[in-house]
Amino acid sequence: MTQTHEETRIPELPEQFRPPSGPLRRLLLGPGLVRGAWMGALFFALGTLLVLGLRAWWGWLPVWDTHIVVTVAGMVALPIGFLAGIGAFDYWLYYISGRPTRPEDHSGHGARSWRDYFRVNTDHKVIGIQYIVTTFVFFVIGGLLAMLFRAELAEPGLQFVDSQTFNGLVSAHATLMIFLFIIPAFAGIANYVVPLMLGAPDMAFPRLNALSYWLLPIAGIMFLASFLAPGGAFASGWTAYAPLSEGQPMGQTFFNMGVQWAGASSIMTALNFLVTIITMRAPGMTFWRMPLLVWANFTTSLLVVLATPFIAGSQFFVMFDRIMHTSFFTPEGGGYVLGYQHIFWFYSHPAVYIMMLPGFGIVSEVISTMARKPIFGYRLMALSLVGILVLGFSVWAHHMFVAGMADWLRVPMMITTLLIAVPTGIKVFSWTATLWRGRIRLTTPMLFALGFVTMFVIGGLSGIYLGSVPVDIHASDTYFVVAHIHYVLFGGSVFTIFAGIYYWFPKMTGRMYDERLGKLHFWTTFVSFNLTFFPMHYVGLRGMPRRVFDYAEAFGDLNLVISIASFALGASTVIFFYNMVTSWARGPVAAANPWGAHSLEWQVSSPPPIFNFDEIPQVVAGPYEFGVPGARHAIMSPAREAEGVPA
């Protein structure tokens, strides 16, 4: 990615657009991290003054309330100041204030040096890599948190941490993995790949795209900063059920607000994907010719746009109950406790598909390419994504079978839940049928894709147990559920993320990863993953509830096994990071199309030119026409080809 693009001429900027003259002035006043730092501090001070001023004005005593100051100045004003400082709003502010703007300003587009990755950049390829690197940083942090509480759980009783810290570790682990790893890692991969697959020069709204990315580190730092808050990190689980979350120390507010920033990032990215996919497809790229990764991100984006406002609302209500003494979820004030769970799961169940459908897309690309066969039942594969999208909104209350909600809701919610197995089953069977009689190349992305299918089948089947109300009454809130979600989100989502990273690594970096290390990474991860999570089914069904620092002596041995395996699982990712870093720095140079795939991103150089395509390609057929003699997905230089000049 560090290679330059001298061939793309950047025109000289007119006077009014040039950065401030002089190195010091440019450093302080030009958009960037330095201006972000001082503007963040300035906005924090302004926010503090606003709080103190208003409280003094209205006579609310004490005038200084740390919780309120931190919430308003630290979690709202400071991030806005930071974003303004790094230049995320510059273009819009110029436009709003009537100053001259340059719609075709590409000075913040593309990466000419590594420094461009630390700036507001409008190139979807740069943003994709910003997303991926950032999310893997949080993957490491979230994993380390998990290893800390696995150390605590290695034997019964309390050894290393107190119970509030334990609950905080569990909550922060889940929150980081969901909001700062799985969801945005998929957004990062899609950011890089989807515009290329569509034959588009970029996303529809590049500046919005840049802003979406920069909200993410804000959310992540906010979640982590809660460990420094008085009373410790938010400790009521990532589900943060009211009224427990309402009586928690200040750390809980970091969760309430962190979710807002991460959610806003998700929503803006999803809108961007929707507009891009609907309006920026290359000529000939009909919906029925889109690669399944694009279909997957289309349906995922619909889920995000429709569902995410609900979790935002749920957390705002909790925060209002906490700091403004409203009573949305406190029964003493007429609030409805189960209302929280309904609103929360109305997002958080679709969120499971937000964390899974993009992975389905990645795996479809990898399996078709590596088995060298068209994806089996392409149209049904696309329609099953839509089926999951629609059904996904009608199953949320299966998280509440023992919550005490209306009895009559249980059976309908069970039926819709079980029916989701049908479109999901179609996908699994179609992948296996794609393998049948293929010419299967067991590269690292293919190993992860096949590992995903088998692990996801286990996760799906344990989901059938949990979907059945009577069995769920026994198994809910136990380690069986912990096992289930990790088979779905680790054996499922994370395996597909690894598959996608290996698959597009040559495209993104222009270099090839080490295949031997990749396979070692797969097998160590696959084995330690199963040793970690499979025994959890057992301890859960036998009587061990989730989110406990202490448990019955009978579960001691298996928990020790689980803890040791979880450290091995953590260690296995070291191989991955070593491979990625060394290969990115000095791996062998990759060809434009090392896998022999048909979709558009492989028809341009690795990494692609700064605006992706010299000429907009003409799409002429589907993306998976393997084995069809003479078949092509697209003509790359339609004009030249029409004149009979070889492309």
Added chain:
Amino acid sequence: MRKGIVQLAALAVVIAVLTTLVAVVFQWLPTSASVEFDRIQDVYWLVTIISIVIFAVVTAIIAYSVWRWRVPADDEEDGPPIHGNTALEIVWTAIPAALVLLIGIVSAVVLARNGEAGPRPLRVEAVGQQFAWRFVYPDHGEVSSGELVLPVGRQAQFTMRSLDVIHSFWVPEFGQKMDAVPGIVTTINVTPTRTGEFPVVCAELCGLGHATMRAKARIVSEAEFEQWIAERRR
């Protein structure tokens, strides 16, 4: 091709046998101590049988395909251009739909039966509070106890309340669980089938002491129960 199908079927059978061993050699569920859990275990085994078949079929096809059609990574030939098969796609849409509907119907029947009131039920109020359970017997002069004592063979109808945050009442050997939610009253039935002592576990994260929110459930004969109640009333 026929030989291939036979090999594939043999592989699927081997995987199914191994998976079945995993399912039966280990005792995955606690030994049931309630009528309700007996019914739940029937559903559990139905789902287990279906799961074993599906797992065996899918993994056998994957393993067989990789074993049979694997090529070196530098191979550049394509596979046959098979785009789909409508009949097959209908089959693998219809069969899972039928299976999950079967599971759904059986589950709904079991759920309904577990909700039915038995003859001469014993009413018990379970009150959750950070971090302890209290059990009140309204049929016996509001006797209150930190230990849950129930007569064997007689349905206990629990009504649950919480004084602070959400808790969840669970006795693994009963297979029954229900949240105690502030502001509303929830219910669940348990009909113990054998005497003994079992743990009462809080299954919903309720704060600092969640892991230690335990109580004891003691199932005794009807006579012992009457005697215990009489002692508590004094």
